[in-house]
Amino acid sequence: MEENKKNRRDFLNTCFRFAAGAGIVGIAGVLAVKSQKGDFLWQLDPAKCTQCGRCATSCVVTPSAVKCIHVYDMCGYCDLCGGYFRPNVKNLSTGAENQLCPTGAIKRSYVEDPFFKYEIIDELCIGCGKCVKGCGAFGNGSLQLQVSHDLCVNCNQCAIARDCPSDAFSRVPIEQAYKFAGFKSNKKI
Amino acid sequence: MKKSLAFISLLIFFVGMEFAAFSQQQRFPKPEFESGYTQPVTSMPVPSNGMFALLDVLVLIAALSLITWFILKKRSRTGVIAVSIFSILYFGFFREGCVCSVGSVQNVVLALFNPGYHIPLSALAFFVIPLVYTLFFGRTFCAGVCPLGAVQDVFLMRPVTLKKWLQKALGLIPYIYLGLSVLYAATATDFIICRYDPFVGIFRFNATFFMYAIGAAFLLISIFIARPYCRFFCPYGVILNLVSRVSKNHLTITPSNCIQCKLCESSCPLDAINKPVGVKQMEDKRSATRRFILLGLIIPALMIVGGWTGANFHENLAKVNSKVRLADEMLHFDSKTMEESLEIVGFRTSGKPVKQLYQEASEIVKQFYYGGWILGAFIGLVIGLALSGLSTYRYREDYTPDKGGCVSCARCLKYCPVEK
Numbered sequence: 001m002e003e004n005k006k007n008r009r010d011f012l013n014t015c016f017r018f019a020a021g022a023g024i025v026g027i028a029g030v031l032a033v034k035s036q037k038g039d040f041l042w043q044l045d046p047a048k049c050t051q052c053g054r055c056a057t058s059c060v061v062t063p064s065a066v067k068c069i070h071v072y073d074m075c076g077y078c079d080l081c082g083g084y085f086r087p088n089v090k091n092l093s094t095g096a097e098n099q100l101c102p103t104g105a106i107k108r109s110y111v112e113d114p115f116f117k118y119e120i121i122d123e124l125c126i127g128c129g130k131c132v133k134g135c136g137a138f139g140n141g142s143l144q145l146q147v148s149h150d151l152c153v154n155c156n157q158c159a160i161a162r163d164c165p166s167d168a169f170s171r172v173p174i175e176q177a178y179k180f181a182g183f184k185s186n187k188k189i
Numbered sequence: 190m191k192k193s194l195a196f197i198s199l200l201i202f203f204v205g206m207e208f209a210a211f212s213q214q215q216r217f218p219k220p221e222f223e224s225g226y227t228q229p230v231t232s233m234p235v236p237s238n239g240m241f242a243l244l245d246v247l248v249l250i251a252a253l254s255l256i257t258w259f260i261l262k263k264r265s266r267t268g269v270i271a272v273s274i275f276s277i278l279y280f281g282f283f284r285e286g287c288v289c290s291v292g293s294v295q296n297v298v299l300a301l302f303n304p305g306y307h308i309p310l311s312a313l314a315f316f317v318i319p320l321v322y323t324l325f326f327g328r329t330f331c332a333g334v335c336p337l338g339a340v341q342d343v344f345l346m347r348p349v350t351l352k353k354w355l356q357k358a359l360g361l362i363p364y365i366y367l368g369l370s371v372l373y374a375a376t377a378t379d380f381i382i383c384r385y386d387p388f389v390g391i392f393r394f395n396a397t398f399f400m401y402a403i404g405a406a407f408l409l410i411s412i413f414i415a416r417p418y419c420r421f422f423c424p425y426g427v428i429l430n431l432v433s434r435v436s437k438n439h440l441t442i443t444p445s446n447c448i449q450c451k452l453c454e455s456s457c458p459l460d461a462i463n464k465p466v467g468v469k470q471m472e473d474k475r476s477a478t479r480r481f482i483l484l485g486l487i488i489p490a491l492m493i494v495g496g497w498t499g500a501n502f503h504e505n506l507a508k509v510n511s512k513v514r515l516a517d518e519m520l521h522f523d524s525k526t527m528e529e530s531l532e533i534v535g536f537r538t539s540g541k542p543v544k545q546l547y548q549e550a551s552e553i554v555k556q557f558y559y560g561g562w563i564l565g566a567f568i569g570l571v572i573g574l575a576l577s578g579l580s581t582y583r584y585r586e587d588y589t590p591d592k593g594g595c596v597s598c599a600r601c602l603k604y605c606p607v608e609k
Contacts, residue, residue: 037307040306075219155287167535
């Protein structure tokens with residue numbers, strides 16, 4: 001009788017084992033087919049962004065993987081740049097007291113009269129979006145916040161996306177890794 | 190000829206219109222430079238960790254195979270420690286605790302419930318491969334490949350045995366945690382396992398004070414209590430536990446036949462060694478039948494009570510969802526006494542109608558209502574089965590590892606005097 005009982009238990013175990021195996025293979029199969037559709041990355045839509053400043057603080061990477069990216073094709077090369085200078089600035093010089101950027105991450109250089117070039121120094125940018133707000137309010141909106149994919153660790157659930165008040169973050173296919181408002185990026189990755 | 194000329198001119202006209210529209214959008218049109226200035230290229234860095242995905246999966250398979258060989262063939266604890274340290278360094282500090290199998294549960298659930306989400310192949314591999322190994326060899330993944338388990342295991346110095354009732358009670362938490370994380374992943378609300386992962390902040394040297402404190406607390410506790418996170422929190426461990434119970438070649442304490450010498454009895458820090466049960470303790474048929482009927486009544490009753498409770502709490506559960514929270518905030522917003530939060534400001538600038546938001550939110554709340562029923566019923570079922578597990582006698586002659594709870598850490602092996 002003991003022997004019988006043992007056999008029954010073994011048999012049940014084998015049944016469960018095959019059921020579990022079939023379940024695992026089933027789930028893997030269904031999802032593997034789905035995952036063939038390509039890789040996805042997190043990106044924010046500058047058209048929805050309200051420059052609340054949480055990109056700088058919510059990211060699991062320090063400093064944030066969100067950076068200000070300059071879309072040069074949209075830039076007006078203004079002397080009085082709303083993204084570079086504080087409002088009501090006295091004189092248009094590169095003095096620290098005139099700069100809007102808290103880390104001095106924008107480099108202003110003379111091109112030709114009366115135009116100036118503005119470059120973002122990625123290492124200094126913390127993604128706070130202050131310049132983006134200024135440029136959007138007074139200029140063309142050529143400064144835009146974007147997730148810099150070389151820094152982003154592509155978390156399962158983006159910590160900034162969770163905190164974003166304007167629902168600007170979404171998963172995008174890797175072919176369209178960057179989203180610019182008012183300008184179409186043609187670069188393929 | 191004429192026709193095509195007209196067509197081309199029309200095309201040029203339209204392109205011109207388009208361009209005009211584009212430049213009109215700009216307040217300060219881009220200047221035409223005379224000094225031969227060349228504009229820098231807008232930087233769009235490519236993803237960096239793409240190539241690591243494949244490497245991670247290969248390393249996972251290699252580490253799993255190696256540790257399984259150490260445990261089952263070599264029966265060597267030293268080998269397990271070596272692989273543990275490698276996993277802490279590679280999956281932990283080098284890869285910064287991401288991608289991990291524990292969190293991949295949520296990716297799988299999200300992918301199953303949301304057709305729009307495509308699970309990364311590496312996350313799927315990290316979910317499936319340890320399960321397959323567990324099905325054949327027991328929880329060798331937990332033994333030392335999982336960096337979360339390994340980091341606790343190397344901290345264990347002075348193991349203390351917990352009271353049985355406490356172990357059973359705390360052992361229910363992982364099921365609840367699994368249920369909650371499945372609920373939140375299925376409703377695309379949040380990935381709570383990743384958010385409250387106690388060690389990932391330590392691996393990254395970057396976390397909030399709160400998460401550092403939790404991680405440090407877990408490590409301190411694991412000096413005395415073996416693997417507190419694995420045993421009393423890990424949701425993936427629940428799945429591995431169930432699969433491991435029917436595993437084919439699970440680790441055995443003795444290499445050949447058990448001589449019931451009792452030497453291994455207290456060697457397991459996880460209390461996962463089943464002691465022999467004498468025939469005398471077997472209950473008679475009548476009481477067994479009565480117990481069976483009683484459990485058959487209690488378990489459905491627990492499931493209904495649990496489901497009802499869960500459904501009653503569905504609004505509280507749904508509050509975690511950002512959309513529901515926003516709708517709730519909008520509903521109770523009083524412009525006289527309150528200041529607009531960033532969320533409300535963001536919503537107003539988006540120009541979305543409030544009605545649509547309320548509709549979407551109520552849709553999600555409804556999902557949580559059904560989810561609450563299912564979650565509650567699941568917890569009821571787990572409690573019921575735990576009760577039935579406590580009240581069944583299973584005849585056992587030898588000292589055997591409890592296939593579900595054992596993580597194959599191989600500590601007990603050197604206590605066995607029997608040689609092959």
